[in-house]
Amino acid sequence: MEQNVILSVKNLHLDFNLRGRKLHALRGVDLDVYEGEALAIVGESGSGKSVFTKCFMGLTDKNGTISEGSIMYNGLDLSKLTKEKDWLSIRGGEIAMIMQDPMTSLNPLKTIGAQIAEAVALHQGLKGAELREKAMQYIRDVGITEPERRYRQYPHEFSGGMRQRVVIAIALACNPKILICDEPTTALDVTIQAQILQLIKDMKEKYNLTTIFITHDLGVVANIADRVAVMYAGDVIEIGTAEDIFYDAKHPYTWALLSSLPQVGVKGEDLYTIQGTAPNLFKEVCGDAFAPRNPHALKIDFVKRPPYFEVSPTHKAKTWLLDPRAPKADPPAILEKIRSGGLVNGK
Ligand SMILES: Nc1ncnc2c1ncn2[C@@H]1O[C@H](COP(=O)(O)OP(=O)(O)OP(=O)(O)O)[C@@H](O)[C@H]1O
Ligand SMILES: [Mg+2]
Known part of the structure; x- marks a missing residue:
């Protein structure tokens, strides 16, 4: 490219x-x-x-x-x-x-x-x-x-x-x-x-x-x-190649978005939907805008806005989970289905 x-x-x-x-x-x-x-x-x-x-x-x-x-x-x-x-x-x-x-x-x-x-x-x-x-x-x-x-x-x-x-x-x-x-x-x-x-x-x-x-x-x-930028509440919170985003997403909001893909759902069950609502942009957002809806939220997510953390030269995300001091949080196991399904352009 x-x-x-x-x-x-x-x-x-x-x-x-x-x-x-x-x-x-x-x-x-x-x-x-x-x-x-x-x-x-x-x-x-x-x-x-x-x-x-x-x-x-x-x-x-x-x-x-x-x-x-x-x-x-x-x-x-x-x-x-x-x-x-x-x-x-x-x-x-x-x-x-x-x-x-x-x-x-x-x-x-x-x-x-x-x-x-x-x-x-x-x-x-x-x-x-x-x-x-x-x-x-x-x-x-x-x-x-x-x-x-x-x-x-x-x-x-x-x-x-x-x-x-x-x-x-x-x-x-x-x-x-x-x-x-x-x-x-x-x-x-x-x-x-x-x-x-x-x-x-x-x-x-x-x-x-x-x-x-x-x-x-x-x-x-x-x-x-080729590349995907994920927006949430007026900011690009994760960006990477299509493979980075579909197979190796880092932001819990991106995980939530991917979890709602029909390909990820279990047949006969309702599709995943993200709980809660996006923040009110009339008020100043404090910390990570996704924190109130984020099951993986850390304390710092509610007080300090995360900067971009670089995952690779093509991939970065604004989440405190990427801080070296953060506890380990794994993406939802169901997202493995996206990789095994070869969703991205057949890759
Ligand atoms: N002229 C306007 N005055 C006030 N608020 C506005 C105006 N235009 C857009 N907004 C607000 O700006 C925010 C972003 O709107 P935008 O239309 O860019 O969203 P979007 O991501 O394109 O959504 P959708 O997927 O529904 O098209 C929303 O909160 C919207 O209400
Ligand atoms: Mg629009």
Whole structure:
């Protein structure tokens, strides 16, 4: 895997102002994204996956402010961009995003051909017949049959899965280096989901993209990711290669997430669910944010926030269990099933 860092996030803090109250949505996130990799970001609903990646595109809601930290991309600190016009050179052309609901990204009043062509014209400067041919090529690329006819149709004439293909075509037409996919298949049927995932994988290869894949479906992650970042309560609490995370996880929150995988469950029994609720981010979190839900919690977990402990050059986690002074805590025995099942890309 190529190890050039294409995007580097350091100590990122994001606050939302809600009727005068402050919600601390990102609490000092560090993350390096490597050029050409497929990175997955996983974590429960509300952990900050979407607000985090929206910071890379200047799409933070109006009531949100980055209060600290940096997002370096191509020598530019994206966290310091404030004007809409400064984002125009980044959005789409450098970093593009596919959202959960394709309709939110499509214009219902324009044919899909026009929408794809618009992106090609803006980001690749083509005109006339050349422009139309290039737009048509993206339609073919994303597996839309009868491209000539489809070119002239409107979004409402497409099924959900086909609309998501159109959104992918528009993203590709911008010629980005990084493609962020935020739960791109959640709204689709299972069989369609698999096709869209495969399409994103194929397009990543064809166009040499770096992909950041947001999902709460670990099964999806095992299928697509080179590396996995696990988010909890506005921070990346563990990161490693897919093998590190699936076969050698260190954070009890990651253990809990893995324990809820259907592959880990016992036939006929209910799937494991994580007890308790995520912390209230209106209050300052003390210690390890997962401590109140963590059956392995130590005293220190309630008072002091754990730093990253390095497990290997590719793997680190924020848990006091990795402190040399900590008592030994073993991952749940059922997680052995993941390894024996060869869940990660057949490995
Ligand atoms: N505009 C906003 N104002 C206030 N709070 C917000 C705003 N946008 C997001 N939040 C809060 O920020 C936190 C992180 O939200 P985010 O949408 O990033 O979660 P997520 O991990 O993407 O969850 P999901 O899996 O449900 O998509 C949540 O507590 C959410 O309520
Ligand atoms: Mg989200």
